[in-house]
Amino acid sequence: xxxxxxxxxxxxxxxxxxxxxxxxxxxxxxxxxxxxxxxxxxxxxxxxxxxxxxxxxxxxxxxxxxxxxxxxxxxxxxxxxxxxxxxxxxxxxxxxxxxxxxxxxxxxxxxxxxxxxxxxxxxxxxxxxxxxxxxxxxxxxxxxxxxxxxxxxxxxxxxxxxxxxxxxxxxxxxxxxxxxxxxxxxxxxxxxxxxxxxxxxxxxxxxxxxxxxxxxxxxxxxxxxxxxxxxxxxxxxxxxxxxxxxxxxxxxxxxxxxxxxxxxxxxxxxxxxxxxxxxxxxxxxxxxxxxxxxxxxxxxxxxxxxxxxxxxxxxxxxxxxxxxxxxxxxxxxxxxxxxxxxxxxxxxxxxxxxxxxxxxxxxxxxxxxxxxxxxxxxxxxxxxxxxxxxxxxxxxxxxxxxxxxxxxxxxxxxxxxxxxxxxxxxxxxxxxxxxxxxxxxxxxxxxxxxxxxxxxxxxxxxxxxxxxxxxxxxxxxxxxxxxxxxxxxxxxxxxxxxxxxxxxxxxxxxxxxxxxxxxxxxxxxxxxxxxxxxxxxxxxxxxxxxxxxxxxxxxxxxxxxxxxxxxxxxxxxxxxxxxxxxxxxxxxxxxxxxxxxxxxxxxxxx
Amino acid sequence: xxxxxxxxxxxxxxxxxxxxxxxxxxxxxxxxxxxxxxxxxxxxxxxxxxxxxxxxxxxxxxxxxxxxxxxxxxxxxxxxxxxxxxxxxxxxxxxxxxxxxxxxxxxxxxxxxxxxxxxxxxxxxxxxxxxxxxxxxxxxxxxxxxxxxxxxxxxxxxxxxxxxxxxxxxxxxxxxxxxxxxxxxxxxxxxxxxxxxxxxxxxxxxxxxxxxxxxxxxxxxxxxxxxxxxxxxxxxxxxxxxxxxxxxxxxxxxxxxxxxxxxxxxxxxxxxxxxxxxxxxxxxxxxxxxxxxxxxxxxxxxxxxxxxxxxxxxxxxxxxxxxxxxxxxxxxxxxxxxxxxxxxxxxxxxxxxxxxxxxxxxxxxxxxxxxx
Ligand SMILES: Nc1nc2c(ncn2[C@@H]2O[C@H](COP(=O)(O)OP(=O)(O)OP(=O)(O)O)[C@@H](O)[C@H]2O)c(=O)[nH]1
Ligand code: SF4
Ligand SMILES: [Mg+2]
Numbered sequence: 001x002x003x004x005x006x007x008x009x010x011x012x013x014x015x016x017x018x019x020x021x022x023x024x025x026x027x028x029x030x031x032x033x034x035x036x037x038x039x040x041x042x043x044x045x046x047x048x049x050x051x052x053x054x055x056x057x058x059x060x061x062x063x064x065x066x067x068x069x070x071x072x073x074x075x076x077x078x079x080x081x082x083x084x085x086x087x088x089x090x091x092x093x094x095x096x097x098x099x100x101x102x103x104x105x106x107x108x109x110x111x112x113x114x115x116x117x118x119x120x121x122x123x124x125x126x127x128x129x130x131x132x133x134x135x136x137x138x139x140x141x142x143x144x145x146x147x148x149x150x151x152x153x154x155x156x157x158x159x160x161x162x163x164x165x166x167x168x169x170x171x172x173x174x175x176x177x178x179x180x181x182x183x184x185x186x187x188x189x190x191x192x193x194x195x196x197x198x199x200x201x202x203x204x205x206x207x208x209x210x211x212x213x214x215x216x217x218x219x220x221x222x223x224x225x226x227x228x229x230x231x232x233x234x235x236x237x238x239x240x241x242x243x244x245x246x247x248x249x250x251x252x253x254x255x256x257x258x259x260x261x262x263x264x265x266x267x268x269x270x271x272x273x274x275x276x277x278x279x280x281x282x283x284x285x286x287x288x289x290x291x292x293x294x295x296x297x298x299x300x301x302x303x304x305x306x307x308x309x310x311x312x313x314x315x316x317x318x319x320x321x322x323x324x325x326x327x328x329x330x331x332x333x334x335x336x337x338x339x340x341x342x343x344x345x346x347x348x349x350x351x352x353x354x355x356x357x358x359x360x361x362x363x364x365x366x367x368x369x370x371x372x373x374x375x376x377x378x379x380x381x382x383x384x385x386x387x388x389x390x391x392x393x394x395x396x397x398x399x400x401x402x403x404x405x406x407x408x409x410x411x412x413x414x415x416x417x418x419x420x421x422x423x424x425x426x427x428x429x430x431x432x433x434x435x436x437x438x439x440x441x442x443x444x445x446x447x448x449x450x451x452x453x454x455x456x457x458x459x460x461x462x463x464x465x466x467x468x469x470x471x472x473x474x475x476x477x478x479x480x481x482x483x484x485x486x487x488x489x490x491x492x493x494x495x496x497x498x499x500x501x502x503x504x505x506x507x508x509x510x511x512x513x514x515x516x517x518x519x520x521x522x523x524x525x526x527x528x529x530x531x532x533x534x535x536x537x538x539x540x541x542x543x544x545x546x547x548x549x550x551x552x553x554x555x556x557x558x559x560x561x562x563x564x565x566x567x568x569x570x571x572x573x574x575x576x577x578x579x580x581x582x583x584x585x586x587x588x589x590x591x592x593x594x595x596x597x598x599x600x601x602x603x604x605x606x
Numbered sequence: 607x608x609x610x611x612x613x614x615x616x617x618x619x620x621x622x623x624x625x626x627x628x629x630x631x632x633x634x635x636x637x638x639x640x641x642x643x644x645x646x647x648x649x650x651x652x653x654x655x656x657x658x659x660x661x662x663x664x665x666x667x668x669x670x671x672x673x674x675x676x677x678x679x680x681x682x683x684x685x686x687x688x689x690x691x692x693x694x695x696x697x698x699x700x701x702x703x704x705x706x707x708x709x710x711x712x713x714x715x716x717x718x719x720x721x722x723x724x725x726x727x728x729x730x731x732x733x734x735x736x737x738x739x740x741x742x743x744x745x746x747x748x749x750x751x752x753x754x755x756x757x758x759x760x761x762x763x764x765x766x767x768x769x770x771x772x773x774x775x776x777x778x779x780x781x782x783x784x785x786x787x788x789x790x791x792x793x794x795x796x797x798x799x800x801x802x803x804x805x806x807x808x809x810x811x812x813x814x815x816x817x818x819x820x821x822x823x824x825x826x827x828x829x830x831x832x833x834x835x836x837x838x839x840x841x842x843x844x845x846x847x848x849x850x851x852x853x854x855x856x857x858x859x860x861x862x863x864x865x866x867x868x869x870x871x872x873x874x875x876x877x878x879x880x881x882x883x884x885x886x887x888x889x890x891x892x893x894x895x896x897x898x899x900x901x902x903x904x905x906x907x908x909x910x911x912x913x914x915x916x917x918x919x920x921x922x923x924x925x926x927x928x929x930x931x932x933x934x935x936x937x938x939x940x941x942x943x944x945x946x947x948x949x950x951x952x953x954x955x956x957x958x959x960x961x962x963x964x965x966x967x968x969x970x971x972x973x974x975x976x977x978x
Contacts, residue, residue, distance in 0.1 A: 530818075532952065532972055555822035557971040560799030560843050567858065568872070568879050568903065571913055574971060578978040589948070 008071075008080045011190040013261045015219065017084040017099055019127055020109035021117035021476060025139040029109060029171035030068070030085050036177050037070035037081070039250055066205070067217055067248045067263055074185050081184060082219075082248070082263035084204065090119070090478055091352030093126075094297060095205070098279045100126055101295060102204040102219035102263065105133035105188030107180070108159075109171075112138050112146035116154045116443055117476035118417045124159070133188050136161060137180060142170040154444050191221075191261035198289035199223030201258075201282040206273045208328040214270035217248065218282060219263050222289065226257035230285035231268060233276065234292040239285050240268035274330040299331035301349025302410070302481070303356055303460055304393040306337050306374035306503060307363075308345030310594055314369050315344050321367035322346060325359060332359060337394065341503045341587055342372060342597070347394050353460050372597045374503045378456045381408040381484050395505040398491040401542060408484040409509075410456040416467065417449045418475040425470035426450060433458035434509060453482060457508060461605035492517050492546070494600075495538040496524070499588030504600055513539075516605055518547035523603040527596045530554035535590050616875065617668040618857040619692065622868035623677040624648070624886060627705075631741030631808040632800060636870035636884035637675040644886065648868070649684065651890045655867050656691045658898045663875065665865065667692055669699045669854035672722075678704035682716035689721050699724055699763075699853045706744040709752035714759035724763040724852070725756055726796065732786035733779055736772050741807070746786070753790050763850055765794035770828065771821040772800055773814035780824045781831075788835045793850040797828055797843045822968050829964065840922045842967045859917045861933075877910065878902040907934075916974040924954075924961025945976045 018026040034040045066085045071078060086092075086099040100106065106127040110120055127134055136155045141148050152166055167183055169176030193200075200222040206214050218225075225231065229242045244267040246254040258264045270276045277299070281292035309318045326332050333349040350356040356376060363369050379393045383405045392398055414435070418426050423440075430437065430452050439451040454463075459479065467475045492513050494504035508516050517539025524537045528551055535551040557577075559570055584591040625640040625648075626633075638644070659665060670689060677685070689700065701724040702717070709727065717725070729749040731737050737745065744752075749766075756764050768787055770780050787795065799821060802809045816824070829839060837845035841859060844852065857864055866873035870884035880902040883889050892900055905913070911934055918925040930938040938960060939946065946953055952966035952973055962970060 532949070532966075532969055552819070554818075554969050554972060556799075556818040556825075557969045558799065558842065558967065559971060560797065560801070560825075566872075567874070567913060567917070568881070570916070571909060574912070574916060574974050575978060577971060578975040581975060 008078055010195075010259070010261050012077060012079045013191055014079060014081045014105065014184055014188045015084070015103045015191055015261070015263055016081065016105040016107060016184060016188050017086055017103045017132075018107045018109050019086070019096075019100070019120075019123035020139075021111070021114070021119040021123075022089060024109050024111040024114065024117075024120070025171045026085060026109055029107070029137075029139065029169070029177070030083055032171050032174050032177045033070065033081075033083060033181065034068065034250075035174070036181055037072050039068065039070050069247045069249050069253075069263065072181055072185065074182060079185055081181075084263070089352075089354050090480075091350075091354045093122075093480060094299070094351075095278055096123065097126055097130075097295065098202065098204045100130045100132060101293070102202055103130070103132055104191055105135065105184070107184075108134050108136045108155075109139050110137070110151055110155060112140050112148050112151045112168075113143045115147065115151050115447070116158060116417065118415050118449075118478035119476065121158070121417065121449065122415060122478040122480075134159065135167065135180075135183055135187050136165065137167045137169055139169055139171050141168050142173050142175065150444075157444060193220070193222045193260035195222075195224050195259040197222035197260070198287055199225060199282070199284045200289045200293065201225060202293045203276055203278055203280045203282065205278055206270075206276040206330075208273055212244075212267050214267075214273055214276050214327075215252075216266045216268070216270065216276045216282070217263075218258070218266060220258050220260050221293065222260050223284070224257055224259045225266065225282070225284075229257075231266075231282050232285040232288060234281040234283060234288075235277065235296060236275070236280075238275065240270055243267045243269060272327045272330075274326070277330050299333075299351065300481070301331065301333050301379075301393075302352055302456060303350045303376050303378060305348055305350070305356055305376045306339065306342070306345055306394070307334070307348050307360075308339065308342040308372045308374070308503070310370040310372055312343050317367070318346065318363070318369050318371065321363055321369050322348070324367070325362060329359075331355065337396075339374075339396075339503045341501045341585055341592075342374070345371075349393070372503075372594060373601070374597065375506045375601055376460050377507060378410050378460065380489060380507060383407070392507070395491055395507050396502050398505075398507060401490070406486050407489045409487040409489055411453050411482045411485045412456050412459060412479040413482045414452045414454045414459070414477065414479040415449055416452065416475055416477050417443060417447060418471050419447050420445075422471040422475060423448060423450070426467070426475060429463075429466055429470055430454065433463060434511070454479070455485075455487065455509070456481075490541045492520075493540050494520055494524070495536075495540060495588075496528075496590050496592065497535050497588035498538075501587055501592075503597060512605070513541055514546050516603070518549075519603040519605070520600050521547050521549040523599050524596055525549040525551055527599045528590065528592055531590055614664060616663050616665045616863055616865055617696075618854060618862055618864035619665065619667045619670045620854075620864060620866045620871055620873070621652070621670065621672045621677075621688065622866065622871035622882075623672055623675040623680060624869045625679050626674070626676045627679070628743055629741070631739070632802060632806055633741075634803040634806055635675065638886060640676070640679050645680070647890065648886060649688070651893045652688065652867060653691060654893050655898060658893065658896060659865055659867070662898070663865070665692060666696045667694070668696055669857065670697065670701070671854040672700075672702040674703050676705050676708075677702045678708035678713070682713065682720050682722075685717070685722060686720040694721060697721065701726055701765075701852065701854055703728065704752070706748040706752035709755050711755045711758065714752075714755040714761070718759040718761060723761075724765065725761055726765040726794075726852075727752055727756070727767065729753075729766045729787070730769045730798075731772070732783040736769075736775065736779065736783070739773055739808070739811070740769070750786075750790065753792065762793070764792050765796055765852070766790065766792045767796050767798060768828070769798045769800055770824045771815060773808070773811040775816055775824070777820070777823065777827065780827055784828060784831050788831065794844070794846040794852060795832060795837060797825075797845070799825065799843070825968050838922070839964060842920045842970060856921070859921045861914045861917055873899070875899070878904050912978055915977045916970075919960075919962050919970065919974065922961065924959045926959055928958065942977060949973060949976065 020026050068083050070081045084099045086096045138151050167180045201218040201220045203216055205217040209215050227242055227245050231240050246252050247264045279296040283289045309315050322334050331351050334346040337347040338344050382390045382392050384403050385405045435452040435454040437452055441449050443449055488510040489507055490510050490513050491507050494501050521537040521539050534553045537549045538545050539547040584593050624637050626637040700722045702722050703726045705728050732746045802812055832845045839845050840851045863875050869882055869886050869889040872881040880899040927938050952963055954961050954963050
């Protein structure tokens with residue numbers, strides 16, 4: 001087989017990806033394609049072969065990009081197909097765009113029971129931006145509630161294609177999949193590029209292997225790469241030597257080299273993934289190409305949160321674990337932070353809320369470090385009265401308001417696709433979240449696509465959940481960064497018995513300060529146990545108190561009758577209470593349980 | 607070792623009588639259904655247990671306390687026989703717990719003929735509906751009758767039990783019961799705030815229990831009314847007329863050593879706390895093998911000090927600073943300066959004592975933990 005593969009002609013290579021809204025079946029279709037091309041015999045045994053992180057399997061979502069090489073014989077010709085599986089969540093839109101750039105065609109997968117959704121459209125636009133040949137595919141036709149006709153109609157309307165160009169499949173049963181394979185060969189063009197041009201390879205993913213260092217996944221557009229070549233990463237000009245190179249089968253398949261049009265991997269003694277960033281271009285050190293591939297961006301954290309070990313003792317291991325995670329995740333950033341309330345921790349930057357959740361969970365699961373994460377925030381640009389500009393991604397650093405000239409906050413372009421019945425609800429929600437409606441278009445008679453500009457800070461607090469609940473789950477959402485815009489934001493402090501709890505401060509729009517402040521103090525009132533004295537909970541802007549709640553003094557904690565016999569038991573009871581107290585943080589001489597920090601995150605942000 | 611008076615003599619005795627006619631709905635004390643033959647077996651083993659302890663220790667009780675269970679299920683003659691197993695030249699107070707339905711005129715009269723000089727009656731409430739909820743098998747009328755019979759028989763040291771914080775209870779309910787109680791004019795009142803173990807039948811009604819604020823208000827009402835009726839609150843849950851505080855219970859709060867006899871009884875001797883098995887058969891089996899003080903736990907210095915503090919702070923007079931320093935070798939006020947400062951509103955001091963302000967009694971556990 002390996003021999004034959006090498007003989008495959010350039011024009012018989014097909015590089016494609018599957019694009020879809022989240023959960024429409026990309027990973028499942030990938031499994032069927034692998035079976036059909038005999039890369040694996042029974043993919044049903046392990047669902048979603050390409051999702052190899054435990055977390056991916058469990059959550060059923062793809063977090064990283066993957067690629068796999070298949071061979072396929074048609075009409076006596078041997079074809080090589082490289083399938084690139086991409087993450088589906090908006091947090092990873094950049095990774096998706098780089099994967100798309102590595103392809104020549106895309107299967108646009110639409111769940112017949114859901115129809116076109118927000119990310120179907122945004123991914124479609126991305127694919128069109130990258131000049132990909134698009135093959136529309138209707139998936140899940142086996143489902144009883146599948147609306148194949150309606151979905152087909154949608155696709156024809158929105159893509160301007162004929163019905164006979166649309167494939168109908170069930171990725172679960174395999175129905176229609178072999179016809180689709182033929183379609184891939186027929187419709188997706190062979191890669192352009194020439195092996196004799198100066199080398200140009202796009203990194204579309206990289207990951208860390210503890211034994212081999214960083215494994216870089218690339219698509220070669222021009223020229224060639226061979227073992228022992230000296231290469232250069234164009235964003236950093238750093239030089240490396242290729243130790244190993246090859247194709248991406250089910251396992252890595254070593255090869256002499258890769259040529260224009262190929263998809264494969266490189267191992268070059270690169271120590272951490274941030275040195276081989278997604279979107280960067282690899283060229284030969286001695287014979288570089290003129291220009292890097294377009295579209296490279298530094299990973300841009302959008303959401304920030306302080307991460308502190310639950311147990312002070314764990315500070316070192318938290319640092320180590322973040323370090324290890326970062327080896328494999330160039331988008332994760334962190335720097336030391338200290339809090340009066342929570343001690344030493346790290347201020348971390350994430351691509352979005354899902355990314356944050358994933359890191360939190362991996363810290364706990366893979367590294368066994370229980371943590372407290374503080375209220376997420378976004379990055380604000382603050383212009384001071386003296387003209388200087390500061391970037392604030394930690395409320396603690398927010399300047400004294402008298403020194404502030406104005407503040408800008410990140411605004412996102414959002415596309416919401418929703419059945420017309422729920423448009424009213426969506427508009428109300430978007431309005432509450434300070435959204436500005438820019439456009440509304442009918443996808444078909446029953447559904448519209450509404451374009452909003454929404455501040456990111458309004459999106460990160462359960463906007464998605466609210467969106468789902470006001471639309472009975474039908475609305476879908478996609479968003480990308482638009483711009484920084486001037487906004488009346490304020491910093492709200494939370495005070496417990498007059499003492500500021502730095503880890504609970506947050507920055508929000510002036511119009512939200514009162515409600516958010518109130519819901520945080522109310523949440524705290526629920527979760528902080530009564531103390532021996534009355535405890536005042538306040539939210540303030542500067543010295544102005546905007547909301548307050550009170551925890552009444554404890555009234556009862558007594559062993560009202562103590563028999564001779566239960567003195568040991570009583571001592572144990574007191575010792576247990578004491579141990580409970582020790583796990584709390586003392587703030588303003590109030591015992592605050594750790595959960596309080598988690599619970600404030602759940603405070604309503606209406 | 608100091609066993610209470612510095613002469614290695616044990617001065618306080620608790621005897622657990624583990625029988626009841628019917629289990630009350632809230633009760634998690636150890637007791638089994640009364641049976642004549644079981645009682646015989648119990649008394650025999652008890653005698654043997656007393657002998658075994660007497661071989662080990664000099665026991666010259668100031669106080670003996672028969673608790674339960676229901677000690678009034680024993681005949682006065684049986685009670686007297688048990689008491690006579692002890693050296694009785696020094697005794698000051700001998701208490702038995704009794705249930706109202708047993709305290710007939712005749713029982714009271716016969717009891718008076720024994721050395722028992724104090725009776726603690728499980729009256730609990732003067733509201734029929736509450737007694738029913740609690741699963742008590744006596745009525746409010748029987749409470750009153752029992753009390754009068756005891757008085758008639760000549761008892762001059764009678765304690766009544768009073769429970770509050772009951773399912774569905776209101777401030778009025780508490781006030782009414784309390785008035786009935788005060789009207790009887792007992793010498794001593796033990797109050798008891800209901801707390802329910804998961805294992806008891808009444809646990810199913812836990813949601814009907816008034817909330818902490820209400821229960822705390824009941825407690826305040828009880829305290830104020832009893833103070834007004836000239837009862838001194840000498841301990842978190844005990845009230846007495848002058849000179850009528852329970853000397854036996856005071857030994858617990860004052861870190862005195864005592865012996866416990868009978869199943870589920872516990873004792874404190876030398877530097878050890880022990881608890882007998884809460885099972886008649888297991889307890890008998892131990893005694894048959896001449897085994898006393900099973901599972902004794904040697905208190906560490908820190909545990910001892912903690913107990914000393916939280917027990918003494920339950921008392922009105924609190925911790926006697928001189929005794930603390932003599933016992934533990936450090937001045938209390940030095941060692942716990944920061945706690946004393948932080949809780950200056952709750953912990954009062956005189957030149958000789960540190961004590962809890964009565965207003966803080968109901969949250970005393972929170973303060974006690976500060977000393978751990
Ligand atoms: N009935 C039926 N279910 C399918 C079909 N294809 C996928 N599914 C199911 O749909 C769910 C989502 O499929 P995935 O393959 O994980 O979707 P995905 O697009 O890779 O999801 P992300 O990677 O998170 O974007 C899974 O429960 C699949 O089993 C199909 O043809 N028929
Ligand atoms: S009489 Fe006393 S010991 Fe017996 S069940 Fe009732 S409360 Fe418990
Ligand atoms: Mg997937």
